[in-house]
Amino acid sequence: MAKKPKKEENPKVHKDLEGFKMSINSFGEISSSFSIEKLNEFLNKNVEDKKLKDREDIDDIKEGKSSDS
Template identity: 65%
Template structure:
C-alpha cells in the first residue's frame, strides 16, 4: 500500500510567523463570523504606513 507523502517524509505543519516590516510589528487582522474585518491597527494608521512605504504608479508623473 502506498503511504501518503506527508507520512513518508515526516512533514509537520508548523505555525511560522511571516516576515514583516518593523513598523508593522504586532499587526493582526482577522475576519469574524459575521464577515467583519477586525484589525489591531486603524485604517488611518495603515494608510499612513502605505503612503510612506509604497510607490504609487499612478502618481509617477505628478509632482507633490
C-alpha cells in the same frame, strides 16, 4: 497517514508593522490590530502610488504643500 497540524508562525513583516494581525469574522468583517490611520500612514510612506508617479507636482503633494498657494 494523518496530517500533522501546522505550527502557527507569525509572518515576516516590516519593523514598523510588528504585531500587525488581521482576521475575518463569521460575518465577513475585517478586524485588525492596527488602526486604519496607522496603516494608511505606513502605506503612504513606503509604497509608491502608480497613478501619481508621473505627476510633476508629486513632491509638493508629499510635503503637504497645496498647488493653490
